[in-house]
Amino acid sequence: MRRRLFKPRPAALSDGLDVGALAPLVDMMTLLLVFLLRSYSTEAAPAPPEGRFELAGTVSEEARKNGAVVVLVSAEAVYIDGRRVIAVAYLPPELLVREVYDRLLLTRDKKRIEVHADRAIPWGVLKRVLHTARAAGFEELSLVAANTSSL
């Protein structure tokens, strides 16, 4: 004769799901939700279509503003609003980069530029992009980095 390990009982009589067991579960879920709401962001960071790209870290909590031209400087190339403009290897030694300048003139309806740069990009490269943006008439420039308190 086989012995049953779990004897079926009516649900109403089940004492397996106690209120005391559910309360910590609710607490844990609340904590998890608060943590996620604090650390997660609904805006996805732009990324280049090819190659590795990793933003530098910052402690700045200032949020991004809408309506900015996104200039992305990866190890391979410079992208403006998602379009590849020039390879980093072909950047001229001068401060003004003609290809970037011409492309930025087409986006003059926007007044703000956000520069997303790979963490390893040297300042010499970044400086040329920023100065070209300024020469194209953009006064509001900002560098975007990954908040160090995020995941």
Add this chain to the structure above:
Amino acid sequence: MNRRRFFRAGPDAEADVRPTLLGVVTLMFLLLFFLLTTSSGQRLGVLDLRLGSPSDLAPLPHAGLVKDIAVTLRGPALTVTYTVQSTDIAAASTSVEQRVKELPAREGRPDLAALLAALEEVHDVDPSQERARFDPDDATSAETVIAVMDVIHGPQGSPLFPKIALSGSAG
């Protein structure tokens, strides 16, 4: 007179809260799933920039004690240079004194803790000064530039020098 009681004293049968709690847990699971699918774990922070240019008009001199502050990064070594008014600031003719703090590299990297201490010292001299200039080396990585800018800016609640101008000189 027979008074009627609004609340009847007596033991009530304890309500079963388990369905309610299970409902809350289910709702939280759904919310959690929604959050994980629609959001990203990476939050972004923005650093506003000012770029100096030779064609810019010279800014008006700061009225406080510290006239200007410049942080220079050459390789991993930092230098803080600032100009302090050494005589009565209300006088018609005053003299200024330039002070320099050399902050050598620490374990091959810029000593950000020493930079913070130096900048706090300058800020204590003149808390009304908000501007600082930062001149990184061309070979400095974006990561280091942003880390130094974070230190110059100071903590979010009590910033040191929130208006950072990056060097505009070529080469």
